[in-house]
Amino acid sequence: MKEQQKILAIINPISGTSNKDKLPRLINEVLGSEAHSVQVETTRYAGHGRELAAQAVTAGIDIVVAIGGDGTINEVGSALCNTDTALAIVPIGSGNGLARHLRLPMNTARALQVINDGRIEAFDYCTVNDHPFFCTCGLGFDAQVSYKFSMEGTRGFITYVKTAISEYFKYKSKHYRIDIDGTSFEKNAFVVACCNAAQYGNNAYIAPRATMHDGLVDMTVMHQFNLAESALIGTRLFTRSLDQDKHVSIYRGKHIVIEREAEDVIHIDGDPIVMPARIDVISHHRGIHIIVPPTLEQNV
DSSP states (O other), X not given: OOOOEEEEEEXXXXXXXXXXXXXXXHHHHHHOBTTEEEEEEEOOSTTHXXXXXXXXXXXXXXXXXXXXXXXXXXXXXXXXXXXXXXXXEEEOSSSBHHHHHTTOOSSHHHHHHHHHHOEEEEEEEEEETTEEESSEEEEEHHHHHHHHHHTSSOOSHHHHHHHHHHHHTTOOOEEEEEEETTEEEEEEESEEEEESSSEEETTEESSTTOOTTSSOEEEEEEOOOOHHHHHHHHHHHHTTOGGGSTTEEEEEESEEEEEOSSOEEEXXXXXXXXXXXXXXXXXXXXXXXXXXXXXXXXTO
8 A cells, every 4th residue: 555645734813805714624624635644733933934944844744735836945945955755736826936937726525636636846046145935035125025014914915005105206226246157247226136936926927938947047137227118017017928028138147146335125925134244145956856747848
């Protein structure tokens, strides 16, 4: 008889806007079988998800399920890098950028079913000053929006858009010194986004050609644009054509160093954090195992 797979499901109770009370029962209904031994935990404080995932690795758990948004996935997945324990994703956050990149269902029951039907595949992850990220990290305007959004009393896409519009009228480009695999240059930029996956979330593609299999970071540099140009940039962001805009340059490399004038906020998978003036971003090739739908293309 085949040995049971051991699964730990970790729920972030404050992700997104939906009620989580029925989730444990649904998890057991979908995953509970002779093939699986399932345990469910709910996070109680910041960093708890990483602690639970690290304990799962030590205990020999086969699959850890992150149930939340990109911040939850980052917290849980950070403990699974360079281990044999696979990450499964059930997206219930505001943007769900990594889940969308990997073509995972937004429906909770169907996302859980992927754990039964899908395959485990190795993907790239990145680090920024040794902090892992799986989707994007950003400096400049998007980091400022992330910081302000984190202080809002409500979550969701509409709140994020309102925050972005408000901050647009206040934010000015900053000066950066950038080195990509030994080639250096300087830029004044509105946004500098370092991307492992293609989008922020909500199908907003900040790095339209990014793939999680090439061992490279896609760095999108966006220059200041005026209000009249913002509609076209917004359209291109959501139609996967941002790389065609005159205000945007995209670079690729394995190791990117970004230097700014002083320490400031950046975002890591959407969550803001203050970091030093020097930012080191490194791609780690196929260092995380993730469960994906059986139909997912090989070059995502």
